[in-house]
Amino acid sequence: MKHLFLVSSIFLFMFKITRAQVPAYDGGSRFVQGFARITKGNDHFYIDSTGQYAFDNILPNSNDYGTGNFTEKDQDDDTLYLHKNHVVVSRKGKLGILSSQGRWLLQPLYDTIDTRWDYMWTVSLNGKKSLYLPSGLGMPFRFNGVGYLDGRYFDVEQDGKWGVYDHQKDQVVIPFEYEGFDYCGGCETKSDYVFAQKNGKWGVVSFNNEILIPFEYDHQHIQMRSDEWVYCLFKEGKQMVINLHTKEAKTAPAEEEEDDEQLANGFVMHRKKDKYGLLNAAGKVVLDYRYDYIIYDSTDEDHHHVGINVGGKYGIADTTGKIIIPPKYDDWLYSYSGEYFTGKLHDKDVVFDKNGQPGFPDLYDQLDNITIDNYEGKRNYQLLGLQKKGLHGFYNPLTKKLVPPQYTKLEAADYNYASKGYFAVKHLGKNGVIDANGAVVVPAIYDEVSSAYGNNRNYLEVKRNNKKGYFDLQERKEIVPTQYDYIEELNDTAKLLQTTNYHGAVTLYGLRSAKGELIYPDKFNSITKVTPEVLLLSQPLNAGKNTYSVFNTITRQLYPLPYDTITPADQDALLIVSLQGKRQLYDAATGKVISGDYTKQGLPVDISTFSGGMASFQQQDKFGFIDPKGNVIVPAVYDGVFSFDHGTALVMQKKDSTDMYQYGFVDSTGKIIVPVKYDYMPNSNSHDYCADSFLVLYKAKENQLDYYMGYATNYGQIIIPVEYDQVYQDDSGNGFLVKKEGKYGVLDKAGNSIIPTIYDDIMLNERRYYGSTKTSFRFPLLCAKANTFQYITATGKALPLKLKEVTDFFVATNEAAGIPVEEAPEPAPGVHDSAIFHPGIQKKISSIKGLRPLSFSGLD
Numbered sequence: 001m002k003h004l005f006l007v008s009s010i011f012l013f014m015f016k017i018t019r020a021q022v023p024a025y026d027g028g029s030r031f032v033q034g035f036a037r038i039t040k041g042n043d044h045f046y047i048d049s050t051g052q053y054a055f056d057n058i059l060p061n062s063n064d065y066g067t068g069n070f071t072e073k074d075q076d077d078d079t080l081y082l083h084k085n086h087v088v089v090s091r092k093g094k095l096g097i098l099s100s101q102g103r104w105l106l107q108p109l110y111d112t113i114d115t116r117w118d119y120m121w122t123v124s125l126n127g128k129k130s131l132y133l134p135s136g137l138g139m140p141f142r143f144n145g146v147g148y149l150d151g152r153y154f155d156v157e158q159d160g161k162w163g164v165y166d167h168q169k170d171q172v173v174i175p176f177e178y179e180g181f182d183y184c185g186g187c188e189t190k191s192d193y194v195f196a197q198k199n200g201k202w203g204v205v206s207f208n209n210e211i212l213i214p215f216e217y218d219h220q221h222i223q224m225r226s227d228e229w230v231y232c233l234f235k236e237g238k239q240m241v242i243n244l245h246t247k248e249a250k251t252a253p254a255e256e257e258e259d260d261e262q263l264a265n266g267f268v269m270h271r272k273k274d275k276y277g278l279l280n281a282a283g284k285v286v287l288d289y290r291y292d293y294i295i296y297d298s299t300d301e302d303h304h305h306v307g308i309n310v311g312g313k314y315g316i317a318d319t320t321g322k323i324i325i326p327p328k329y330d331d332w333l334y335s336y337s338g339e340y341f342t343g344k345l346h347d348k349d350v351v352f353d354k355n356g357q358p359g360f361p362d363l364y365d366q367l368d369n370i371t372i373d374n375y376e377g378k379r380n381y382q383l384l385g386l387q388k389k390g391l392h393g394f395y396n397p398l399t400k401k402l403v404p405p406q407y408t409k410l411e412a413a414d415y416n417y418a419s420k421g422y423f424a425v426k427h428l429g430k431n432g433v434i435d436a437n438g439a440v441v442v443p444a445i446y447d448e449v450s451s452a453y454g455n456n457r458n459y460l461e462v463k464r465n466n467k468k469g470y471f472d473l474q475e476r477k478e479i480v481p482t483q484y485d486y487i488e489e490l491n492d493t494a495k496l497l498q499t500t501n502y503h504g505a506v507t508l509y510g511l512r513s514a515k516g517e518l519i520y521p522d523k524f525n526s527i528t529k530v531t532p533e534v535l536l537l538s539q540p541l542n543a544g545k546n547t548y549s550v551f552n553t554i555t556r557q558l559y560p561l562p563y564d565t566i567t568p569a570d571q572d573a574l575l576i577v578s579l580q581g582k583r584q585l586y587d588a589a590t591g592k593v594i595s596g597d598y599t600k601q602g603l604p605v606d607i608s609t610f611s612g613g614m615a616s617f618q619q620q621d622k623f624g625f626i627d628p629k630g631n632v633i634v635p636a637v638y639d640g641v642f643s644f645d646h647g648t649a650l651v652m653q654k655k656d657s658t659d660m661y662q663y664g665f666v667d668s669t670g671k672i673i674v675p676v677k678y679d680y681m682p683n684s685n686s687h688d689y690c691a692d693s694f695l696v697l698y699k700a701k702e703n704q705l706d707y708y709m710g711y712a713t714n715y716g717q718i719i720i721p722v723e724y725d726q727v728y729q730d731d732s733g734n735g736f737l738v739k740k741e742g743k744y745g746v747l748d749k750a751g752n753s754i755i756p757t758i759y760d761d762i763m764l765n766e767r768r769y770y771g772s773t774k775t776s777f778r779f780p781l782l783c784a785k786a787n788t789f790q791y792i793t794a795t796g797k798a799l800p801l802k803l804k805e806v807t808d809f810f811v812a813t814n815e816a817a818g819i820p821v822e823e824a825p826e827p828a829p830g831v832h833d834s835a836i837f838h839p840g841i842q843k844k845i846s847s848i849k850g851l852r853p854l855s856f857s858g859l860d
Contacts (some may be wrong), residue, residue, distance in 0.1 A: 155646020
C-alpha cells in the first residue's frame, strides 16, 4: 500500500497531536484513488472526493481475481478480461466493485457478487441475477439463474425452467422449456447450438430454436465438441456417434471413448472394436477399420498425407484413402514438406518421394531434417540432411539439388536473409556460407563469418588472422580485405565505411565506399560526422598537433583547413575554428568563414557549441550570445552565461566589488525576459535554474546563506513571486507545493493560490528526498493546522469535516462480513454465502501496517 509522507521532517513518520478542540471525527486518511477513510470511535467509513459518504468497508478478496487494493496502474482498457486488480466494497449491507484506480465498475447496490472468473462476474439483486462482463452487465435483472455460454448467448432460468438469452438482440431466443443446458465452452471454435434437457432426455437445439437432435438421449459432459459431430449422447446405456449434417446416428464401440480423436480439417479417427478408421468431415469412411493408430495433423492444403500404423509397422496414406507407402516400416515416417519421407527398416534409413517411390540409395550413415523458415514463401520448409563419415550435406526436395556430405559443420543461418535459406558451413577448419542449392555464397576460407553491425543487410563481417573485413552477400565477393581491427557504417546518406586499426596506444581511422573501394587508408586520429554530407577529419602531425580537413561525402572531395583546432558547433554544418588563440565560425557546407557582428570588436577568445539556436562567445573577460549567422543577439557584457535547450539563456553580472553575482534570463532573440536582479547561488549548476518549462528565481535572505524561491515561465512571466522558502512542482501538473515562514500551501499551475500558506503540514502521496524539485499530490489534500486536520479541494474549499489525527487508509476487517475487527458479530445474512468469500470464516485478520503518513515538511 502507499503511505503518507508528513511534511514536518524528513525523518519523522508521525507527529504528536496535542489535545485541542474535539473535531467532528477522530481521524482521516489521505485520499487514495479518490477515496479517504474517516474514523470516529470504533466506527469508520469512506468518503469520495466531494466529502460524500461512499461506502463502509474494503473487503479482502479470497479468490484469485481480486487483490482488495488500489494500484497506480489500472487495467481499464482491457476489453477481453475483467479487472484482476479490483477492489470489493460494502455499503449498508450491499456490495460494489471499484477498479484499482477508483473507478466504479459496480456501484454498491448488489446482494452478492461472484468474482471467481476473469471473464464474467455473477451479480444478484433482489433475488434476480445478471452477469457482469468487460462490456458491462450482460442482461437485465429479471432471471432467477444465469450462466455463460459464449459471450453473446447466456443460459437463463425462470420458474425452474431454462432458456437462452441473446445479449445482442436483448431477447430470449430459446424459450423457458428446458431443465438444463450444456455447451462446449472450451472448444476452439464457438458452436451455434446447445445440448438441452427436456422431460429428462437430451437433444440439441440451435440458437435459432431449431431442434437438431430430438430429445431421446441421455447425456454426459465428455468428448464435447463444437463441429458437426456429437459424441456425448447415450441411448440405452450406449454411447452414440451422431452427425448433425447427415442426421446419421450410430452406436459407438463399447471400448474407452478417449480413443476417438478429432484430427485436422474435420477428419476423425474412429475406433471400431479394436481397430481405427478414418472418417472425413462428411462422415464418410476413407480408411477402413484395420489400423492400430492414425495420425493426421496437417492444415497445409498442399499436404494430405496420413500416418498409419498396423501391427507395429508404419506407412503413409492420403486423405482419399490411397496407400502411398505400405505400413511395413519400423517407425513413423517423417515428412519433408510433403515432398519426401524418411523412415527406418531393419535399423537402416529409407527415403521415398511423395508418390511412394524410393528416393536415395542406401549411401548415408544418417538422415535428418533441416528446417528453413519461410524459404521461397513456404513456412518451415524441410530439407533432408545427409551424413556420412562425420560429414554433412543435404537434399533439397523443392529444387531436386543434392549437396553431397562434405562439411564438418552445416547449420541454417539467416545472416540477415532468413528467406534465402543460407547455411553456415565449415570445411577443412574454415567457415563459409552456401545457399539451399549448395551454391557457394561465401567461400570457406575464413576463421569467422557473422552478420555485420549496421543498416546494410548485404554485409557480412569476415575474419582471418584476427583481422576483419566485409563480404557483400549480393555481390558474393569480399569488398573490404581482412586487414582491420574494426569496421562500421559511418554515413547512411553517402554509405561510407569507416575502418579502424589499433597501433599500440594510437588508434587510426580510414574511409572506404559502400562497395569497399579505398578512399583513405587508416591515417586519421578522428573522423567526426558533422552532417550527412560533411565529415571532419583530423590527422596527427607532431608535438601533439593535428591537421584538419573537411570531407564532402557526396563529391568525395577533401578540403584542408589551416587552423590549430576545429570542433563541430552542433548546428548544421558549422565548425568552431581556432587560430592563434582566436576563434571563428566556419560553414563547412559553403567553405566560408562566417564574419558576422561578433568579429567587429576583434575575434572572440572562445565560442561554445550551439544550444537552442544560441552559442556563447567571449570577448576578453565578458560573455554574450550569437546566432548561427554570427549575429550578436546578446552583447558580450556579462560575467557569465549558460544556455538551455528550450531557447532561453541565463546571464549574470558581478554584484559590486563582491564575489556575489546576480542573474536574469534572455530569449533566443536577445531580449531580456527576466531582469538581472536575482541572486546566483554559489556552488550551483544549470539544473538549479531550470525546472522543466519553468525558470527558477532566487533572492538571498538577510543571512546571505538561505534563499527565497520563485518561478517564471520561459517567456519571462513570473507566476510564483520570489517569496517562498521552498517550491515543489507536482509531477502530474496539479500545481506547486510551497513553504513560507514555516507554513505550507498550494498554488495552481498558473501560480494562483489554492491553499494559503497557513498550514503546519500537508500530507503527500509519496516521499521525496533532499534535492528533489518535484513531488506528488492529489486533491483533496489533508492539511494540518493547530492540531486539526482538514481536507482542501482543488478549488481551495474545505470539505465539511475536521479530524484529530491521520489514520491509515486500510483497516483490519472481518473476512466474511467486511466489518472492523474491533467488533466481531455474526456475518450479515447472505453476504458470507457469496462466492467472493470463503464461507464460514469468522476469524479476525491482521491490520495492514506500514509507515505512518509522511508529509510535505518531510521534504525540508
